[in-house]
Amino acid sequence: MLMDKLAARANKVGPVCLGLDTQVSFLPEYIAKKDIDIGEKFFEFNKAIIDATFDAVACFKVQIACYEALGMSGMEAFRKTVAYARSKGSIVISDVKRGDISSTATQYAKGHFEGDFETDIMTINAYMGIDAVSPYFPYIEKEKALFLLVKTSNPGSGDFQDILTDSNEEVYLRVAKKVEEWGAPYIGESGYTPLGAVVGLTYPEEFLRIKEVMPHTFFLIPGYGAQGGKGEDVAKVFGKNICGVVNSSRGLICAYKGKTENEDFASYVREATLFMNEDITKWL
Amino acid sequence: MLMDKLAARANKVGPVCLGLDTQVSFLPEYIAKKDIDIGEKFFEFNKAIIDATFDAVACFKVQIACYEALGMSGMEAFRKTVAYARSKGSIVISDVKRGDISSTATQYAKGHFEGDFETDIMTINAYMGIDAVSPYFPYIEKEKALFLLVKTSNPGSGDFQDILTDSNEEVYLRVAKKVEEWGAPYIGESGYTPLGAVVGLTYPEEFLRIKEVMPHTFFLIPGYGAQGGKGEDVAKVFGKNICGVVNSSRGLICAYKGKTENEDFASYVREATLFMNEDITKWL
Numbered sequence: 001m002l003m004d005k006l007a008a009r010a011n012k013v014g015p016v017c018l019g020l021d022t023q024v025s026f027l028p029e030y031i032a033k034k035d036i037d038i039g040e041k042f043f044e045f046n047k048a049i050i051d052a053t054f055d056a057v058a059c060f061k062v063q064i065a066c067y068e069a070l071g072m073s074g075m076e077a078f079r080k081t082v083a084y085a086r087s088k089g090s091i092v093i094s095d096v097k098r099g100d101i102s103s104t105a106t107q108y109a110k111g112h113f114e115g116d117f118e119t120d121i122m123t124i125n126a127y128m129g130i131d132a133v134s135p136y137f138p139y140i141e142k143e144k145a146l147f148l149l150v151k152t153s154n155p156g157s158g159d160f161q162d163i164l165t166d167s168n169e170e171v172y173l174r175v176a177k178k179v180e181e182w183g184a185p186y187i188g189e190s191g192y193t194p195l196g197a198v199v200g201l202t203y204p205e206e207f208l209r210i211k212e213v214m215p216h217t218f219f220l221i222p223g224y225g226a227q228g229g230k231g232e233d234v235a236k237v238f239g240k241n242i243c244g245v246v247n248s249s250r251g252l253i254c255a256y257k258g259k260t261e262n263e264d265f266a267s268y269v270r271e272a273t274l275f276m277n278e279d280i281t282k283w284l
Numbered sequence: 285m286l287m288d289k290l291a292a293r294a295n296k297v298g299p300v301c302l303g304l305d306t307q308v309s310f311l312p313e314y315i316a317k318k319d320i321d322i323g324e325k326f327f328e329f330n331k332a333i334i335d336a337t338f339d340a341v342a343c344f345k346v347q348i349a350c351y352e353a354l355g356m357s358g359m360e361a362f363r364k365t366v367a368y369a370r371s372k373g374s375i376v377i378s379d380v381k382r383g384d385i386s387s388t389a390t391q392y393a394k395g396h397f398e399g400d401f402e403t404d405i406m407t408i409n410a411y412m413g414i415d416a417v418s419p420y421f422p423y424i425e426k427e428k429a430l431f432l433l434v435k436t437s438n439p440g441s442g443d444f445q446d447i448l449t450d451s452n453e454e455v456y457l458r459v460a461k462k463v464e465e466w467g468a469p470y471i472g473e474s475g476y477t478p479l480g481a482v483v484g485l486t487y488p489e490e491f492l493r494i495k496e497v498m499p500h501t502f503f504l505i506p507g508y509g510a511q512g513g514k515g516e517d518v519a520k521v522f523g524k525n526i527c528g529v530v531n532s533s534r535g536l537i538c539a540y541k542g543k544t545e546n547e548d549f550a551s552y553v554r555e556a557t558l559f560m561n562e563d564i565t566k567w568l
Contacts, residue, residue, distance in 0.1 A: 021388075063384075065382070068391065071363070072359060075359050097383055099409055100349060101437065101438040104350075107347075108353070111349065116355025125383055129439075129440025131438050154412055154413065158413065160455065163447075165447050171455060178444075
């Protein structure tokens with residue numbers, strides 16, 4: 001089961017999930033000034049980073065919005081990026097946060113677990129309920145997994161996720177319990193279900209309450225670095241075990257800025273990746 | 285403001301939103317057997333339907349999942365479909381249900397309100413809060429609008445949307461109030477805000493409660509036809525005014541099935557569209 005593999009990998013090399021949220025302003029000068037299409041520039045940037053870091057990360061996360069923003073050329077860069085990282089043996093999370101009714105979810109599953117955009121893990125918004133999630137279940141045995149939004153890292157996440165219910169617990173806690181419940185029949189040998197949870201590092205107290213009701217859930221944790229989270233915060237959340245992957249995007253892929261604008265840029269990304277790993281694991 | 289235009293159009297020609305949720309099994313034989321790429325087949329199907337119905341519908345809705353399912357070829361069909369419908373002067377809703385943190389939402393806005401995939405209206409999942417929505421606001425003055433998920437039409441919509449809060453109202457009602465509040469500063473001459481709401485026809489009582497707290501909101505209403513909703517149900521929700529558009533996808537674009545497999549298929553789609561319009565407006 002794929003979440004077993006991701007958990008094993010995170011425990012072996014460290015929990016860094018490198019986010020390829022590529023943007024035009026992130027490109028080093030030597031790529032930016034090339035006379036090629038913007039999507040090709042994105043792919044060249046990503047490929048150099050994947051080559052420099054694939055042995056040091058638990059997984060890659062590719063934020064599809066950054067590619068949709070560029071239209072067809074961006075979609076081609078997305079396709080090539082996901083495929084290239086997978087061809088290196090890496091686990092890839094396509095951060096698509098899709099969420100729709102059953103028949104539509106079936107189409108999204110087909111779109112991202114098969115064909116051109118085939119990935120290993122999709123992020124999913126479960127606000128529409130179980131029928132927005134269950135169409136992905138047949139892919140579990142094909143070594144696919146999901147991360148469902150539970151408590152996101154952004155300032156506005158409280159607007160609806162923190163609403164207090166009549167049983168005096170927040171909506172995010174209700175979602176957390178459901179996700180754990182939905183995943184229970186599929187628990188793998190690692191003890192985790194294939195339905196992971198996205199929980200932001202920016203709300204550490206909430207995280208601990210969530211962890212309590214999700215003992216078999218592996219986490220995708222945004223909020224490290226640029227969003228304020230530190231290695232020490234991760235360690236508090238993890239406790240004794242690496243029970244999730246920690247994403248950093250800008251903090252890693254722009255780590256070369258001010259140091260070089262040339263082909264050696266990816267070595268700085270690697271350095272930052274190793275530093276982040278150390279910054280987290282030294283507390284464990 | 286775009287929602288003014290959509291409201292005016294729905295009041296003039298009727299509230300039908302024709303959903304281009306195209307799937308392989310929906311294609312008539314004469315298109316299915318052509319020796320062209322699957323995306324080209326989808327576009328040929330959609331183009332014939334748009335040509336046959338654009339004067340009879342309030343707007344078109346294009347469900348991106350059906351196109352993502354086909355990879356790059358599907359994305360090209362999506363691009364061409366949205367662009368073609370807009371070139372006929374139609375208002376197009378890209379049913380993408382995106383929802384992500386501010387910086388990512390900015391990328392999605394760029395992706396669907398500019399460039400290759402430029403559309404008029406995006407559907408948005410607001411579960412992540414205000415910062416997942418506000419990045420789209422700068423596009424309001426560029427004649428763009430949103431439909432935000434409030435209470436969806438699917439059976440599982442109750443899982444989280446119906447959770448009772450400590451103030452004894454459901455989560456969807458809390459979302460409804462927030463969406464009305466966020467849109468208030470942008471009310472147009474029609475009295476509607478540019479932030480519409482998606483509310484399923486399948487829950488008519490809930491709809492009336494939502495309408496009460498959303499007096500300035502225009503609705504996108506799924507659940508008619510295949511999902512069980514009838515013209516009479518729409519009329520109950522509308523009251524005296526057409527205050528939303530009513531989507532039907534399969535019920536319209538597959539209306540030719542059993543009647544023809546040839547070029548004349550779109551005339552049956554038109555007929556079904558006119559029938560749906562009549563089925564709703566006769567009760568008003």
